[in-house]
Amino acid sequence: MARITLEDLNGLDDESLDEDEEPMDGEEQNRLFSHWETVASTHQVTLPQEMAGPIVQMTQHSHVREPVPYVTLLQHEKCEERLYPAGKWACITKGEPMYEQSISMGFMKLMRYICKENSTGRYLGMTVPVVNEIRLSEEGTELLRDVTTTYYLPGEFQPDPPLPTDPDIRIVERQPLRVLTRVFYGMTTEETILREIRLLWELLGSTDTVLRESYMVATYENPSVPQRRNEIWFIRRAE
Structure with missing residues (x-):
């Protein structure tokens, strides 16, 4: 469930x-x-x-949320290009029948890690956005079942991340990440994500500088916000 x-x-x-x-x-x-x-x-x-x-x-603690650091490289008419520096993230992968189920069950575990189930035994603090990594089928018409939900460790814990007690959660040190981002609002479902991916491809046109099989969905706000903010991230290929 x-x-x-x-x-x-x-x-x-x-x-x-x-x-x-x-x-x-x-x-x-x-x-x-x-x-x-x-x-x-x-x-x-x-x-x-x-x-x-x-x-x-x-x-x-909901009034205190630390933003994930980044630098804006370019502000395009259609999207924004950013560079996220190297950093440590807590990650968990779930492969449920529906996208919503995978991110739900993944964040349930991350939330317990954030709140207490870690080697410090204390609340770590919330960062935004939480980023969901997705992959598309070869035809590009549906999401693959495995979704990785990721939480950026607050700056206080970047040098020495607390260890999770849950073996499903792993701490990953990411290399710098360069992305093209575009905001969209509302619920994040498989249908809306596929629509946003198609729309950004239409806006960008033909290009081989970004990945076509992997994308990221960043979530910022809670469901009490009728048109809550999300972003679709296209990943720049390594040069």
Whole structure:
């Protein structure tokens, strides 16, 4: 069964607490969990009770989100070209029947790593965007089942990343990544992602400077935002 996604757990504006506020009591925690059960049901996913603690932690810290660093190289009329420096990411790959299920189940595990299940035993902090790496079939008409969900380690932990207790999560040091990006808004489903890939190819025209088999989908906001921000990333070939 699919689990709740980053978009569902990334934030809850109406329920967010300031650091100076008192910790939630049991009734408040139950109300928060019930809210996210409702949100999860709209995505046809199930929220297990074991996520109650991490949800509270993420909600209490939802006002602090560290951006993944990058440099803008070029601002095209149709898209933006960026360079993301080398850095360490926590990654997990899932191959569920649906794209939404893969990213949901992957981020469930990453969320537990972020909140406590790591070698420091502490909350690590949230960074945005979370990036989902996808591959297309040879015909380019559908996504392959394996999707890798990735979380950039906050700057504090880049020199020495906390080790995950979950063996499915691996820490990867990425080389600099050069991408062409284009914003789109709304839900991220297989249908919308394929549409955005086709659209950016139409805008770019014929070119062999970017990969055709691999892409990235960056997610920034939670589902309470009606037209939440996402980006499709085309990966520049290494020179």
